Amino acid sequence: MKIKVTKKDISSVPHAYVRLALIEKGTEHFVKEGEVQTLNIVAGKFEKITPRTLRTLVRGIVQSAKKHKIEKVVWELSPETFPQTSSYGDTWFWSTIAENLILANYEHTQYKSKKSKYEFVEILIITPHEKGAMEGIARGTIVSESANICRNIANTTGGEMTPQMLANMAKKYCTSAHTKVTILDEKMMTKLGMGGVLGVGQGSKYKPRFIIVEYNGLKNTIKNKKNTVTGPIVFVGKGITFDTGGLQIKPGMAMYDMHMDMSGGAAVIASIHAIAKLGLKKHVIGLIPAAENAVSDEAIRPGDVLTMMSGKTVEVLHTDAEGRIVLADALHYAQRYNPSLVVDVATLTGAAGVAVGQHAHVIITKDRMLEDRFRELGEESGDYTFPLPLWDEYMPYIKGTHADISNIASGDSRYGGTIIGAAFLSHFTKKMPWVHIDMAPRMTPAPSDKLAKGATGEPTRLLVKIAETF
Numbered sequence: 001m002k003i004k005v006t007k008k009d010i011s012s013v014p015h016a017y018v019r020l021a022l023i024e025k026g027t028e029h030f031v032k033e034g035e036v037q038t039l040n041i042v043a044g045k046f047e048k049i050t051p052r053t054l055r056t057l058v059r060g061i062v063q064s065a066k067k068h069k070i071e072k073v074v075w076e077l078s079p080e081t082f083p084q085t086s087s088y089g090d091t092w093f094w095s096t097i098a099e100n101l102i103l104a105n106y107e108h109t110q111y112k113s114k115k116s117k118y119e120f121v122e123i124l125i126i127t128p129h130e131k132g133a134m135e136g137i138a139r140g141t142i143v144s145e146s147a148n149i150c151r152n153i154a155n156t157t158g159g160e161m162t163p164q165m166l167a168n169m170a171k172k173y174c175t176s177a178h179t180k181v182t183i184l185d186e187k188m189m190t191k192l193g194m195g196g197v198l199g200v201g202q203g204s205k206y207k208p209r210f211i212i213v214e215y216n217g218l219k220n221t222i223k224n225k226k227n228t229v230t231g232p233i234v235f236v237g238k239g240i241t242f243d244t245g246g247l248q249i250k251p252g253m254a255m256y257d258m259h260m261d262m263s264g265g266a267a268v269i270a271s272i273h274a275i276a277k278l279g280l281k282k283h284v285i286g287l288i289p290a291a292e293n294a295v296s297d298e299a300i301r302p303g304d305v306l307t308m309m310s311g312k313t314v315e316v317l318h319t320d321a322e323g324r325i326v327l328a329d330a331l332h333y334a335q336r337y338n339p340s341l342v343v344d345v346a347t348l349t350g351a352a353g354v355a356v357g358q359h360a361h362v363i364i365t366k367d368r369m370l371e372d373r374f375r376e377l378g379e380e381s382g383d384y385t386f387p388l389p390l391w392d393e394y395m396p397y398i399k400g401t402h403a404d405i406s407n408i409a410s411g412d413s414r415y416g417g418t419i420i421g422a423a424f425l426s427h428f429t430k431k432m433p434w435v436h437i438d439m440a441p442r443m444t445p446a447p448s449d450k451l452a453k454g455a456t457g458e459p460t461r462l463l464v465k466i467a468e469t470f
């Protein structure tokens with residue numbers, strides 16, 4: 001789908017373009033009067049539209065256009081129409097329009113033998129603010145096309161998207177003038193002592209990989225007031241290419257979606273792809289520990305003890321709590337960059353969805369200022385976030401019996417699963433400003449999101465926003 005902008009009068013637009021009309025009330029209808037065709041979409045009162053409802057309104061337009069097999073639409077649009085959305089500014093407005101048109105137009109067709117001939121080809125936007133619109137739309141196009149790349153990677157089946165394939169995706173999308181990708185294989189990981197990633201991956205014939213993506217958009221290293229070099233932003237993404245649960249195998253349908261357990265890693269690849277395309281003057285590193293959590297006689301067993309890269313020992317009380325184990329090595333590895341901010345993104349716990357439902361990423365950090373800023377950036381980006389605590393009271397639950405720590409709470413562990421996951425990770429993030437994003441609730445969309453089935457591509461928009469603002 002192309003998004004074009006013009007300030008020309010609508011009367012000069014060819015009739016092949018269906019006119020989009022937002023109506024306050026009534027029902028959606030498509031009318032043809034002579035040559036002129038109009039698609040009427042119910043938007044409710046314009047004054048009531050918020051940043052949140054603007055997103056779903058735009059997505060609904062794409063859904064209706066596709067339902068009526070419309071190829072070209074013309075839309076007279078201006079930010080002033082929606083006063084409640086003005087607080088983030090015009091670039092945000094136009095970017096949000098583009099993002100949601102492109103996100104809603106996505107379909108996962110990789111495995112369909114017959115591709116449909118119909119395509120939503122173009123949306124022509126008529127606005128007096130031509131320049132500002134083009135600028136915002138250019139940004140929104142990059143961000144949402146990157147989120148759609150993330151969806152393609154995550155939607156690829158577990159049999160195909162092996163750790164090496166995920167590494168190939170990083171190479172494919174993050175190799176440019178200012179980005180480079182380094183892949184560590186088992187040998188190099190053994191040298192580094194990455195017992196966590198190696199342990200989780202040892203049961204699969206598809207051996208683990210450690211993926212390092214580096215983008216440096218800085219001409220010179222930036223020094224802060226104390227004249228010391230400020231470190232990069234590091235994104236860490238869970239890259240479990242399929243999660244069977246391991247020997248403590250997942251029951252029934254619980255395993256069904258687990259080819260998407262590398263969604264955090266895919267979002268890191270996609271966001272750095274976008275950051276490079278936007279040419280941000282930032283230094284951003286992506287780390288993706290990639291492994292398959294398989295069932296086999298070579299897989300880790302409950303009770304096994306792993307020695308992590310940091311030197312800490314971990315008692316595997318549950319083979320299905322594998323994400324935190326691979327992330328621990330990556331978080332430890334992040335320390336070498338002396339980062340100004342570390343954000344890990346992971347489909348870590350089903351409990352996150354139990355806590356907040358399907359509409360938010362759970363964020364966990366001990367830094368109140370980061371918590372507030374991440375909530376705000378969630379609203380601004382559309383990848384909504386909501387916090388849970390990480391108090392010292394949660395730490396004793398994961399104290400190890402035979403090793404230093406255990407990967408789940410010992411004893412009665414029904415409660416606070418998402419926090420326990422973060423408590424485990426906090427052992428490997430000492431001295432770094434760190435935010436944990438448990439994206440499990442947003443791995444797949446809620447029905448009201450108006451997104452295609454499969455991966456959401458989140459939180460790519462949020463990660464880009466973080467790189468833009470930190």
Ligand code: BES
Nearest residue numbers: 318320321323347348349350351408440
């Ligand atoms: N990848 C899963 C979590 C998950 C579940 C993500 C559903 C998205 C949708 C993770 O590795 C896992 O299995 N977590 C366990 C943790 C438990 C063993 C403490 C869970 O949530 O049940």
Ligand code: MN
Nearest residue numbers: 243320321322
């Ligand atoms: Mn698991």
Ligand code: ZN
Nearest residue numbers: 240243261323
């Ligand atoms: Zn998992």
